Amino acid sequence: MASGSIVLLLCVLYYGAEATHIVGGRDAVPHSRPYMASLQLRGRHGCGGLLVKENFVLTAAHCQIPVPFTVVLGGDLLTADEPTKQTFTTVRSIPHPDYDGHANDIMLLMLNATANLTAAVQLIPLQNSRLGARRNCITAGWGDIGDNKTLANRLQEVNVTTLSQRSCRGRWGAVPIARSMVCGTGGGNFQGFCSGDSGGPLVCDGAAAGVVSFSGRRCGNPRTPDVYTRISSFRDWILSVINNLESL
Known part of the structure; x- marks a missing residue:
């Protein structure tokens, strides 16, 4: 593959519309994930x-x-x-x-x-039942830590509270939120995943409940909650x- 193509692929992975990262989180305890x-x-x-x-x-x-x-x-x-x-x-x-x-x-x-x-x-075990709203979970990754294309060197994690389908659909408006998706927000404004966190886990009660999928234009914005692929589906x-x- 030509070097120019490699650069393009890296740009898509890091900065594409659906790439995602941890903002407003904290250092994970080394090797705790x-x-x-x-x-x-x-x-x-x-x-x-x-x-x-x-x-x-x-x-x-x-x-x-x-x-x-x-x-x-x-x-x-x-x-x-x-x-x-x-x-x-x-x-x-x-x-x-x-x-x-x-x-x-x-x-x-x-x-x-x-x-x-x-x-x-x-x-990590896979969640085998449907995840409800207001569950306390965690997501982790090495993605962007400041919504400015700065990848973390140390693994980051952030607390996530899951939302009901109705609440998530209401906030996203015209963007379709399927039943095979689960939504969550951080504990405050602009806390959540971002570029480079795509594919990482949403972990609830020690099991993998979701896979990081997409977020809004600004990472961690509660007006456009983070969206994960629902693993139980x-x-x-x-x-x-x-x-x-x-x-x-």
């Missing part, structure tokens, strides 16, 4: 992901690129050579077949090897893809 994955292209972080099986990472379909990702697990600092880090290459990208650029924004990545589960690298698809690929 051992399911987190950094999806990288030529050494630069582009999207987040979550380890759902030793050789599969779940992320957002809009993160898909036509070249393999480097997947880094067990990291806290993006630029540090931490002994806890494990690095892989993607061999298969499986976006949801009904992804249309907006809805069904979910994708599985198959790794070239099996991760070694350690204190810093762990699987796709749990059967996720398990089916994993089982089918492992049986080959």
Whole structure:
């Protein structure tokens, strides 16, 4: 691939309309989110992901690129050579077949090897029931920390409160919010995800309940709540893809 194309892909990943980041958050306790994955292209972080099986990472379909990702697990600092880090290459990208650029924004990545589960690298269970409103959750990522295209070096996290479908649809207006999406806001104004957080998890009660999908023009603006792909709506698809690929 030509170098100009690589630059264009990185711009789409970092600054595209649906790319997302943590603003108004805090440093995560090092290695306290051992399911987190950094999806990288030529050494630069582009999207987040979550380890759902030793050789599969779940992320957002809009993160898909036509070249393999480097997947880094067990990291806290993006630029540090931490002994806890494990690095892989993607061999298969499986976006949801009904992804249309907006809805069904979910994708599985198959790794070239099996991760070694350690204190810093762990699987996260998938939420298997529908998530209601006013749930206290957390999202995390290495994305933009100031809505100014400044990626975090250390993993960030922020508290999230889920919203009802009616409330979310009312705030978004003409933008369709499907039942397979879940919305949330931070504890105050301009707290939430942003560029580079795409594909990362919404974690509720220790389980993955959502995948970071899209937000408004300003990151963390409660007038346009953060939107996640609802994992419980796709749990059967996720398990089916994993089982089918492992049986080959």
